[in-house]
Amino acid sequence: MDAFEEILKVTSVSKSYGKLKVIEMISFDLKKGESIALLGPSGCGKTTLIRIIAGLIDEYEGTVDNKAQRIGYVFQEPRLIPWRTVVENLKFVSEDEERIFTILDILKLRDFANYKPSKLSGGMRQRVNLARALMIQPELLLLDEPFASLDIHLKISIISDIIDRKKDMNFAMIVVTHDVREALLLADKIYVLSDKPSKIVEEIDVSGIPKNISNPEFYKAESEILSKILGRWSG
Template identity: 35%
Template sequence: MATRLSGVARAFGDRVVLDSLDLELRDGEFTALLGRSGSGKSTLLRALAGLDDEVTGKIDVTDSVAVAFQEPRLVPWKRLLANITLGLDAPADKAKAALAEVALTERSDAWPLTLSGGEAQRASLARALVREPELLLLDEPFSALDALTRITIHQLVLELWARHRPAVLLVTHDVDEALLLADRVLVLDEGRIAHDISITADRPRHREDPDLVTLRTILLAALGVSPEGRS
C-alpha cells in the first residue's frame, strides 16, 4: 500500500470536516476524489501532504510525496528551470529531463509570468515529477484551464502516470474528469468515504461509453445531482 489512513479526523471549530475517515490508496493506482463543495477534499489532500498539523488519527504515507495545486505556485522571480529544482538538490539535467517530459524545454529560461495557463500547469507537473514521488497529489489542477487545454493536460497526466507509475490522488469537482482519468473514484460525504467505485474501462475513454454513462449517473446521484444537472 502506498498510503493508509485510519480514524483520521479534522474539525474547524464546531464543523467536522473529516470524521474518523479510513482509506487505503494502492501503489501505482490512479484515484479520483469527488465531493460537494466544502466536503473536505482539499483538507484530506493537505493531511496526506503533511500540511495540516491539526489532523488527528493515523496516517501511514510514503516519504516520497509531491503536490500540484490548482494554482501552479511558481516563484515569479526565478526562471522556469530554477522553479523546477526549488527546494531540492536535484541536478540541472534532471530538471531539464522533467521539463522535456512536459514539452517545456524551449521555455526553461522563461519567467513564470510569461507562461500561458497550460504551460504553467505543465511546469507544476514537472516540479512534482522531478521529486520522483511514490504518491502524487493533484488538487484540482485543471479547473482554471480552458476546455481544449484541459484535454491536452489530461492526456499528458495519463502519459506521465503510465511512465512513472506513482499512486495518484486527484481532487476534482468534475465527474467526467474523474471517469476519464481514474482507476477508482471515491466520494467524500459527511467526513467519510461514502462511495468507492472501480473503473475498468480501457483507455482512451469516451464520455459516450455506456459503462461510463451508467457510472456518471451513479456518481451524480451520490453527489445529490440529477443527470440533467438539477440538485
C-alpha cells in the same frame, strides 16, 4: 516496494476547526501504482484531507500511515516563484539539469525554459507545477484540483501527460476533484464524498472504464455517476 504493496492507509480520519467539523471518519487505502479520486462538492473538505495526507496538517483525529518517501504535490494554483525562470523554479527541487530538461521535453516546455511565470499562460504555469512535482520521481502524486481554472482542451492535454507519466513512473496517485470526468480519466477507483462534514458515501471501481471521453462506455459511466451523486450533493 513490491507491486500491489500498500503505500498509504487512512483510518478514521476526522478534522474540525473549532465547532465546525470538516471531515468525519474517512478511511481508505492505496496501493503502489494505484490511482484514486476523492470526488466531492466544492468546499466539502477535500483539500483539507489531501493536506493531511501530505503532512501539511498535523492536528487531526485518526491515523495516516504513509509509506511513500517521495511525495509530489500539484496545488490548485502553480505557486511558482515569480522572479525565477522555469528552469530556476525547477532547480529548487533538483540541480540535475539533464533531468530538468528531460521533464521539460516530456511536458512540451523546453522552448519556455527561460521564461518567467508571468510570461506563461495558465496552462503552461500548471505544466511547470506538474514538472516540479515529477522532478522528485514521486512514489505518490497528489493532485489538488489542479485543472479548475483551465479550459477543457488544456485540461485534457495535461491529464493525458499525467496518464503517460504514470505509465512510465508507476507512482500511486490521489486526485481531488468535483469533476466526474477528471475522476474517470485519472482514477481506478472513485470515493464519493458528501458535503460537510465530509464522509465517504460511495466507492466506485472504474478501472475497467476506457480512459477516452469519446468512447460510449466512458460517456455511459460518466452519466451514471452524475445521476448518483447529484441526488446526494443536492440534499
